[in-house]
Amino acid sequence: MERSYIQGRGAQKNVHNVFFKDEYVQEHIEGIDEWEQDKPKTAFSIVHPKSIVNKVDSPDVGMAYSANPYQGCEHGCIYCYARNSHQYWGMSAGLDFETKILVKQNAPKLFREFLKKKTWKGETISLSGNTDCYQPLERKFKLTQAILKIALEFGQPISIISKNSLVLRDMDILAEMAKKNLSAVFISINSLTEDTRLLLEPRTVTAKQRLQVIEKLSSHGIPVGIMCAPVIPGLTDHEIPKVLKAAADAGAQWAGYTNVRLNGEIGKIFQDWLFQAYPDRANKIWHSIQSCHQGKVNNSEFGNRMRGSGQLADIINNNFKLHCKRNKLNLKPMVLDSSHFNNRRDNQLNLFDF
Template sequence: MATEFIQGRGAQANVSNIFFKQHYSRDIVEGIDEWEEDKPQTQFTIVHPKSFVNKVDSPDVGMEYSANPYQGCEHGCIYCYARNSHQYWGYSAGLDFETKIMVKANSVKLFREFITRKSWTGTPISLSGNTDCYQPLERKFELTRGILKTASQYGQPISIITKNSLILRDADIISEMSNRNLCMVFISINSLTEDTRLKLEPRTVTAKQRLHVIESLSKLGVPVGIMCAPVIPGLTDHEIPKVLKAAANAGAKWAGYTTVRLNGEIGQIFEDWLHKAYPDRANKIWHSIQSCHHGKVNDSEFGNRMKGTGKQAQMIKDSFRMHCKRNKLNVEDFEFDCSHFLKNGDQQLKLF
């Protein structure tokens, strides 16, 4: 592991890929062999997957189908559960996840093919179920914009979760879809403290900019909510009241949360980061996380894994509920209007 904190990155090193029998490490600094720089640059690879939209089988994630135009995410959020999936591609869940991004160049084509299947009935699809669809490379490739254009054309309902203000670039499409109840947006904010964000989510936009996104979309009539996630006990849990209040004041109507869970290799990555980012209270934060998962840092049991269990998890739950009520969040329900969905060929018929 790296000995000094790498500014601008979440993970502080690469961890071994669990699918590899062998791995390499830097054991002797004075060795004559060259070694990669401690501040790796972001690289991207163009890929052409065979499928794009995925069925979500987990019963507690709030979505039936997801689609992700990018594998890996430059935002570098240290807690991101998607890190583990990077290992399937032969990379590390550590620095590789945020520096070696795969761009699914045929995303728009595959999306169109999926929603025009005879068996498809227009079930809502979530963008960013794994990695952020508005991460920095989206500015160059515009895959998310292409997907939204296609969704709008066919009346396909879409939900989006992001922590990047780049979403405002597509406000024209999103607002038009919202007029037909075809789009809902959630902005992720778990802290209003800039120093915390810089360490926790190093390449994301500031909380102030995210609140601006909520306000801007709300004024356009877009239904917007906030994901106060993940709540990290001992680090961000005390910010729940002010995060929810700020989001509600900006125009958010709904709110959700999860308690951090460090499954797979993320536990090792997070613990290393924690001792470098917050050496004075690393153990306290670590034990607070454990108190929410039966003494571990991860609980895979459906129904408990997202919110945690125990006294501290209950305190987080009670605080969240109370401040949602105070700020009149989650008062009304939102339903997509799937009646707008048009199967392949029906678009032309509607013109007559």
């Protein structure tokens, strides 16, 4: 019996956790099991990690430190590189990643403690280095909002990557931070085609709404950029010009991109999804991705892994640069100001604050 496509989810199945010796499989799908598979529900668990700010050692990621108040992401983006990290928690990188979310309830407390370290000098910390800090559960738990309030209190610069309009809830905090060049927001858009978005990123807001987010944030003095990422050769690469123009017209100042790379178990998840979502052109898309990674779907070599290599990757890169130039994006570097940072603000008044 063929599996029916699971509407509203990215991954169409769970894949084996590479850290487990044994694997359980379902050889025959019974009627009730098939019905249940069509309706996977989201569940969350409260966890209490020992740290929240992580140093990013990868030299081509574009951030030095990251903080993630949630593990797993209900947005369900099929290509998400963070899927592999769910395996460290004993779950699958497939459906588990988007249906079993871990909520780091002590994240604000850990964040405050981190900023109070004598060795910390206030370098920029990126929220959503792993999963979206404004995913649906943020509406309930408000961990990102609490972190931003602490950052404002300490003068800690924060950059954010998100594809959720919930970021507008905290616009007043971000605007106050922006007055001292302490905040910047990057909105992720890789397609303006709604049918594509529904399959690629099933539980995110529409591209139209994301453009409205850029416009609103920008109009309130909050510097905004766009991540046209990941570009999927054969599926979304032709949209680069109109995505960059729409973002620039909405007020974006910067743009970045990555070429999709399907590392670890993501390759299996993506391929399974691809042949169900786009059976008529799955082979073309798959081979296009391979052509950007020396015949594979992933290249882990620093410097090449994010942009790819080869003729098609060069065409995408040149097209991106051309339309950034045409739309006057990236005219200046995005650099936040750490000079306002003071890790003693919660203990005593700063004599220079009036």
